[in-house]
Amino acid sequence: MLKEWFTEGIPIADWTESVTDFITETFEFIFDPIKEHFGSFMEFTSDSLTSIPPVIVIVLVALIAFFVSGKKLGLTAFSIVGLWLIHNQGLWEHLMDTFTLVLLASLLSVIIGVPVGILMSKSKTTEAIIKPILDFMQTMPAFVYLIPAVAFFGIGMVPGVFASLIFATPPTVRFTNLGIRQVSKELVEASEAFGSTGMQKLIKVELPMAKATIMAGINQTVMLALSMVVTASMIGAPGLGREVLSALQRAQVGTGFVAGIGIVILAIIIDRFTQSANSKE
Amino acid sequence: MPIIEAKNLTKVFGKNAKQALELLDKGLTKEEILKKTGSTVGVNRASFTVEEGEIFVIMGLSGSGKSTLVRLINRLIEPTEGNMYINGQDLAKMDKQQLRQVRREKLGMVFQRFALFPNRTVLQNTEYGLEIQKVPKEERAKKATEALKLVGLEGYLDQKPDQLSGGMQQRVGLARALANDPEVLLMDEAFSALDPLIRKDMQDELIDLQSTMKKTIIFITHDLDEALRLGDRIALMKDGSIVQIGTPEEILMNPANDYVERFVEDVDRSKILTAEHIMKRPETINVEKHGPRVALERMKEAGISSILAVDSKRNLKGYVTADDASEAIKNDVRDISEILRTDIKQVEKDTPMNEIFTIINGSPIPTAVVENERLVGIIVRGAVIAALAGESEVESHHA
Numbered sequence: 001m002l003k004e005w006f007t008e009g010i011p012i013a014d015w016t017e018s019v020t021d022f023i024t025e026t027f028e029f030i031f032d033p034i035k036e037h038f039g040s041f042m043e044f045t046s047d048s049l050t051s052i053p054p055v056i057v058i059v060l061v062a063l064i065a066f067f068v069s070g071k072k073l074g075l076t077a078f079s080i081v082g083l084w085l086i087h088n089q090g091l092w093e094h095l096m097d098t099f100t101l102v103l104l105a106s107l108l109s110v111i112i113g114v115p116v117g118i119l120m121s122k123s124k125t126t127e128a129i130i131k132p133i134l135d136f137m138q139t140m141p142a143f144v145y146l147i148p149a150v151a152f153f154g155i156g157m158v159p160g161v162f163a164s165l166i167f168a169t170p171p172t173v174r175f176t177n178l179g180i181r182q183v184s185k186e187l188v189e190a191s192e193a194f195g196s197t198g199m200q201k202l203i204k205v206e207l208p209m210a211k212a213t214i215m216a217g218i219n220q221t222v223m224l225a226l227s228m229v230v231t232a233s234m235i236g237a238p239g240l241g242r243e244v245l246s247a248l249q250r251a252q253v254g255t256g257f258v259a260g261i262g263i264v265i266l267a268i269i270i271d272r273f274t275q276s277a278n279s280k281e
Numbered sequence: 282m283p284i285i286e287a288k289n290l291t292k293v294f295g296k297n298a299k300q301a302l303e304l305l306d307k308g309l310t311k312e313e314i315l316k317k318t319g320s321t322v323g324v325n326r327a328s329f330t331v332e333e334g335e336i337f338v339i340m341g342l343s344g345s346g347k348s349t350l351v352r353l354i355n356r357l358i359e360p361t362e363g364n365m366y367i368n369g370q371d372l373a374k375m376d377k378q379q380l381r382q383v384r385r386e387k388l389g390m391v392f393q394r395f396a397l398f399p400n401r402t403v404l405q406n407t408e409y410g411l412e413i414q415k416v417p418k419e420e421r422a423k424k425a426t427e428a429l430k431l432v433g434l435e436g437y438l439d440q441k442p443d444q445l446s447g448g449m450q451q452r453v454g455l456a457r458a459l460a461n462d463p464e465v466l467l468m469d470e471a472f473s474a475l476d477p478l479i480r481k482d483m484q485d486e487l488i489d490l491q492s493t494m495k496k497t498i499i500f501i502t503h504d505l506d507e508a509l510r511l512g513d514r515i516a517l518m519k520d521g522s523i524v525q526i527g528t529p530e531e532i533l534m535n536p537a538n539d540y541v542e543r544f545v546e547d548v549d550r551s552k553i554l555t556a557e558h559i560m561k562r563p564e565t566i567n568v569e570k571h572g573p574r575v576a577l578e579r580m581k582e583a584g585i586s587s588i589l590a591v592d593s594k595r596n597l598k599g600y601v602t603a604d605d606a607s608e609a610i611k612n613d614v615r616d617i618s619e620i621l622r623t624d625i626k627q628v629e630k631d632t633p634m635n636e637i638f639t640i641i642n643g644s645p646i647p648t649a650v651v652e653n654e655r656l657v658g659i660i661v662r663g664a665v666i667a668a669l670a671g672e673s674e675v676e677s678h679h680a
Contacts, residue, residue, distance in 0.1 A: 189357050190396035194410040194461065195385030204413070208400045 024151045031152045042157045046100040046238075050093050058083045061269065068276035075272050082265035091240060091262045098229050098239030098266065101157060105164035105225040110218055113169045117176025117214070118202065127177065134170040142167055142231045150235050160228075160237030168224035175217020179210025219274040226267050240266070282369060283330035284497050285337075285465060290327045290353050290363035292346075292521075295320030298361050311520045323349035325521040326363065331465075336491060336498045338508040341518030347501045350518065351469050354499065355388045356380055367465070385414050389458030393470040395450045397442040403429065403453050404438040410461040421460075428460040429453070431490065448479035455487075465497045472507065484510050505544055509533075509666055517541050529666050534638050556632045559668045560650045560658030565589045568598050568617050573609040576601045576617065587646045589656060590621055597649055597656045599623040627651050628660070637665060 024031070049057075061079045069075040086095050120127045145166055149159035183206050191205040207214070233241035240262045247256030293301045297318040304314045311322045324346045331337040341347045352358040354365060356372055365372040367387055372380065389410070397406050404422065405412075407429055411421035429435050432452040442450050451471060458466055468487075472480045484507060491498055502508050508515045509529045516526045517540075525537035536542035564583045566576045568590045580588050580603045587602045598621060605620040614620065626640050627649040641648045641662055650658040 184396070186392050186394055186396040187398060189352075190390070190392060190398075191409075191413075192357055193355055193384060193388070193390040193467075194413060194457075195381040195383075196413045197381065200413045204409075205398060208398075 020148050020151055023148075027152075035153045035158050038161075039156060039158045042100055042104060042161070045104070046097050046157075049096040049100060054083075054087045054092055058087075064273065065269070068273055070276075075269075079269055082269065086262045086265060089258050089262070091243065091259060094238065094240045094243055094259070095262060095266065097157075097237075098226075098241065098263070101160055101164065101229060101232065101237055101239055102222065102225045102266075102270070105161045105168060105228070106218070106222045108161065108165055109169040109172055109221045109225065112165070113172030113217070113221065114176050114214065116169075117173040117217075118180060120173065120177040121180035121206075130173065134173055137166050138170045142228065143234070146231070146235050155236030157237050159235050160232030163232050163235070164225045164228040167228050168221045171220035171224065172214070172217045175220070176210065176214050179213030179217075180206045182213065183209040215274070215277060219271065222270055222274050223267065226263065226270065229263065284333045284368060285331040285354065285499070286364075286366040287330075287354070288328050288364040288366070290324055290350065290365055291361050292323035292349050292353055292358055293320050293361045294323050302362060322346075322521045323358075324353060327353075327518075327521075327523050329516055329523060329526055331497060331499060333464075333497050334491075334495045335513045336488075336500060336511050338500045338502060338512035338515045339518060340502055340505065340508040340512075340515055342503055345518040346521035347503075347518050348469055349521075351467050351499065351501050354467060355384055355390060385410065385461065387464045389461055389463035389466045391451070391454045391458050391466065391468040391471040393473055395442070395447075395454045395474070397450055397453055397457075399442055402439050402441055403434060403445070406442065406453055407456045407460050409457060414461075424462075425456070425460045428456040431459060431494075432456045432486070446479075447475050448483060451475060451483065455490075459490075459494075459496075463496075465499060468498060468500045470501050470503065473502065473504070480507070487511065517544065530638065530642055530662070534642055555630070555634065556628050556637055556650045556660060557630045557658070559634070559637075559664045560630075560660050561664065563589050563647075563649070563656060563659040565591050565595075565656065566601065566617070567591060567593060568621065569593050572615050572617055573601070573606040573620060577603060577606040577610065580606070589625070589647075589649060589659065590617065591656050595655045597625070597627065597651055597654065600625050600646060602646075625649055630657055634665065634668065641665060 058080055061083060062076050065075040065079040066073075083095075086092060116130065120130050142163060146159070146163055149162045153159040153162055180202075187205055187209060188201065191201045196204065229237065229239055229241035230244050231241070233239065233245045240259050243259035244256050244263070247253070247259060291302065291305070295301070295318070297320045301314050301318045301320040301322060304317060305322065305325060309317070311325070314320060314322055327346075327350055329337070339347045339350060349358060353360050353363075354372075356365070356375075360373050363373065367383060370383075372383060375383065398409065401409070404425055407425035408421045411424060416424070426435065426438065429438065432455050434449060434452050434456065437445065437449070442453060445453065451474075454471070472483050475483060487498070488511065490496070498511075500508075500511055502511075512529055514526060514528055515532055516523050517532065517537075518524065519540050525532060525541050527535075532541060533545055536545050564579055564585060566579060566588055569592055576588055576590075580586065586604075587600050589600050590598045592598055600622055601617065601620055602622065605622070609620050625646065625648075626644050628637055628640055628651070630650055630652045632640075632650075637648070637660065641660060644662075647659040647661045649656055650660060
């Protein structure tokens with residue numbers, strides 16, 4: 001047996017394939033409803049967003065920008081001009097699709113990432129187990145897990161979210177873990193000395209103290225989710241990413257550039273918004 | 282029954298705790314055990330009792346295990362061995378739920394670097410202990426405000442801790458601990474981070490608070506002056522072990538070993554100050570003029586239980602106690618000399634402090650200070666300790 005492996009090589013690829021097949025078949029009853037319901041939910045979200053007149057969206061975003069930036073005009077002006085430009089280039093619908101993808105992928109990342117980060121901060125063993133998994137998730141090229149994503153969820157937005165999730169969740173997990181571990185030991189002791197339960201300690205002391213760090217992680221997560229939109233478009237996720245991809249396939253520099261600019265504008269707005277949630281207070 | 286009783290409390294940090302314990306039994310030192318097992322002995326078989334209403338000071342240099350010991354008292358650190366009784370219940374054997382209950386109801390803690398929650402206001406910080414016990418909002422605000430009033434911070438309820446000075450922050454820390462109305466206050470180097478003047482104020486206030494609230498206080502410090510000022514009894518720690526427990530006087534007078542002695546030597550004020558510096562103006566009666574009634578009246582006025590008796594030249598003749606005087610009045614004895622006691626201790630005006638100790642120790646009545654037989658002052662025991670602990674107003678007692 002061992003000798004064969006020397007000559008023939010270990011069939012890791014075959015194994016992976018059969019494991020994926022096995023998962024696909026066994027958990028079909030889970031994947032299928034997710035594909036269906038989550039898929040239609042996403043479509044609904046993006047349709048609803050698209051149905052709002054662009055002018056109203058632009059005004060709303062501008063207003064939010066005005067207040068989160070501390071009543072400065074820079075970000076407000078940028079939001080108005082940027083969004084108007086995207087609309088002007090006929091990319092409004094794609095923008096909404098991309099936004100939906102980023103929003104849901106980020107939300108899921110945070111919902112999964114924060115609790116995992118908390119678990120990780122509470123035990124060295126958990127940390128030791130999860131850390132290499134996070135490394136794996138972040139360094140494995142994204143294209144590789146597009147394949148099982150398609151196997152599980154078909155093509156479209158849902159596998160796109162799945163792929164973004166894998167790629168974008170680690171920062172939230174890591175920063176939550178780090179933030180909680182960095183809370184001053186004396187504060188934790190104080191909360192324990194007064195007889196807090198573990199949950200009280202977490203909610204009243206650790207999370208508020210770690211908030212800034214966790215928010216920095218969430219900001220990273222959102223940015224990574226956004227950076228996945230082009231990759232996700234390869235498995236049929238709609239949006240600005242698909243425009244970039246099709247431009248690439250047809251070697252249309254101009255179209256690609258315009259769609260790319262759209263992504264950049266969205267990225268800047270989202271980044272400033274999530275950062276200001278952090279710096280406030 | 283003592284409120285706190287520690288029996289052989291031991292903490293070994295590191296993996297080979299069991300082996301380290303065995304080596305401790307064999308009498309190896311902390312360093313030897315560290316070399317052999319890689320484990321650090323934090324606290325080595327500490328046993329002591331703390332009575333209700335007492336200020337018990339645990340003193341030692343950094344690394345002596347005092348901070349570990351205080352955390353063994355409320356089990357912020359799990360003991361490796363030993364028992365920690367509070368009101369007779371063994372804390373070391375409690376489950377999490379019981380332990381929380383004890384921490385909430387019986388043990389308050391004040392931290393060296395205040396450990397205030399920066400995101401909460403002064404009031405919210407003070408409410409913390411009540412909040413986690415789910416005390417209704419209004420009631421906890423009321424209790425917290427009362428606690429803040431006690432420490433003189435009622436005007437700062439809505440400030441954030443970082444807007445306050447160090448001394449004020451620690452008052453919040455103290456109020457937070459008091460708001461729960463715990464039976465025992467654990468104070469871990471609570472005043473060490475404050476500058477000397479503020480520290481002294483806080484010490485005075487703590488003594489005041491203690492005398493009105495009758496809390497039991499376990500106070501950790503590395504500062505002998507502080508220990509002497511605050512402590513009813515002091516436990517001295519070295520290398521994780523308690524080397525001596527005693528009243529300030531016992532420790533100053535009979536240092537248990539070289540280590541304690543070296544500590545005590547630092548209090549070299551005892552060699553500079555003399556009786557003159559710490560004596561007070563004495564209340565006296567004149568044996569040639571006054572009877573028991575005057576003596577009793579003067580004692581009542583001054584609030585003392587004995588009074589020195591002199592003749593017209595202020596030569597010391599002895600003293601009269603309040604009990605004797607009232608007995609004499611009852612029996613219609615008019616002559617003061619019948620109740621005059623002469624077993625009084627006296628020192629010369631220029632006797633150095635360290636000698637005064639040996640003379641004054643154990644004596645229930647004040648010691649007389651004389652100059653050429655004439656009475657010039659008295660020394661009460663408290664003044665000796667206070668002087669050693671660096672009371673600045675020592676000089677002003679100079680009559």
